[in-house]
Amino acid sequence: MKNKFFRKRLENGMTVIFEQRKDSGVVSVAFAVKHGGIHENEEEKGISHFIEHMLYKGTKTRNSKQISEAIEKNGGVLNGFTEEEMTAYWCKMPSKYLAIALDVLSDMILNPLFDEDELNKERKVIFEEMKMRKDRPDIYVIDKMQGLLFMGNLSMDIIGTEKSMNSITREKLINKFKKVYVSSNLILSVVGDCDFKDLCVFCEKRFKKELGEIPEPLVGFKNEQKIEKREGIGQVNMIFAYHSPKANENLSYPGQVLSCLMAGGMSSRLFQEIREKRNLAYAVKGACNSAKRFGFSYIYVGTSKENVEKVKKLILEEFKKLIGLDSKELDQVKEQLIGNSKISREDSQGQMLDLLYNEIWDKAENSYKYEEEISKVKIEDVKSLAEGIKEGNYSVIALVPK
Secondary structure, eight states: OOSEEEEEEOTTSOEEEEEEOTTOOEEEEEEEESOOGGGOOSTTTTHHHHHHHHTTSBBSSOBHHHHHHHHHTTTOEEEEEEOSSOEEEEEEEEGGGHHHHHHHHHHHHHOBOOOHHHHHHHHHHHHHHHHHHHHOHHHHHHHHHHHHHEEGGGGSOTTOOHHHHHHOOHHHHHHHHHHHSSGGGEEEEEEESSOHHHHHHHHHHHSOOOOOOOOOOOOEEOOOEEEEEETTOOSEEEEEEEEOOOTTSTTHHHHHHHHHHHHSSTTSHHIIIIIIITOOEEEEEEEEEEOSSOEEEEEEEEEOGGGHHHHHHHHHHHHHHGGGOOHHHHHHHHHHHHHHHHHHHHSHHHHHHHHHHHHHHSOGGGGGGHHHHHHTOOHHHHHHHHHTOSTTSOEEEEEEEO
16 A cells, blocks of 8 residues: 555544545545434434534634635635535645644534524525525436435435424534534544644544444335426436445445446446437436445436437346446446546545545445455346346436426
8 A cells, every 4th residue: 555544443432544645735634423314304304414504604713704714715625515424524725734624623513603693594595505406407306316215314305305494493403413423423534644643632632532322224215206397497307226235235346337337427338328329318427326324326317308218218228238248348347447436536635535435334444445346346246236127126207398
């Protein structure tokens, strides 16, 4: 391993993961909590995302402008995200300002104000975010796709609903925050030019030992199909989705190979068949989303109303044709995935996130086994997964012009 990797579970319960990149000149830093949308019931849906927004709105010593200025005016970038299994706060900046990055991000996590006025203002911002996502058909169908694949917590939009967001009070936010944002649920992921011991000392001094449990969510699986009509759009936005192996399962890597074969770029089977050969669409793309508790893959196609059934039939036919997959094509796709991974992880931010995801799913060290695991994928495993994609084992959502 060219770059040194370190991992430690501290006495206060925090986990610190670090890849040292000497002479890089930059450092990427993320604090994450092992809680996200999958842990929320219907009444509180969106609360993790709401907390994420509020942590940028001010602490006991900094207002929102001072938080962003401390990072950006020193040449850094600052952001955060909420996903199903975690919420994270990250920045990337010159290595010499690491102390500022750690101080600002930890201050946000340790000392948020949850100011009532700011809270009500930020609720309006989230309502605008909901409208934005709804107004973009390609994003909307992806948001709604999980509701056709899963039951319970995973079936609902991670951003919440207008009803759930209106019901979340300051008291509810603070209660949830206090239960979840404790040292035993926190991970610090860092990649760059700094010292691992210094990171551990900082976290041991800054975060007191607090134990907290996050209830294990129940995940229910299903398959449904839905057609929704909308005025003002000129194209059908269609998602074909299916359950795929979880990130910590043996077939997760064959699942990624299958997804890439079908819709991983312009050379993929479906891009060639639907766009290049038949000219039925402009956008044909896909992704494989693997997590600790669930996995799914999807194919997005933007096409005309009269071509929906034809496109759906072509997708199913291509899965059937994978019975003829040969070792040459398999090796090409493996090389594509390995290369794409290297490109993503070349950047410190990409690697910082990859380590973080792997820690959430299982253990961060798995990040360094990706090439080995993809290389070991067997042709029969990919074919077996493809054979399972047949009537009743997939979901479709289509947003159709009215």
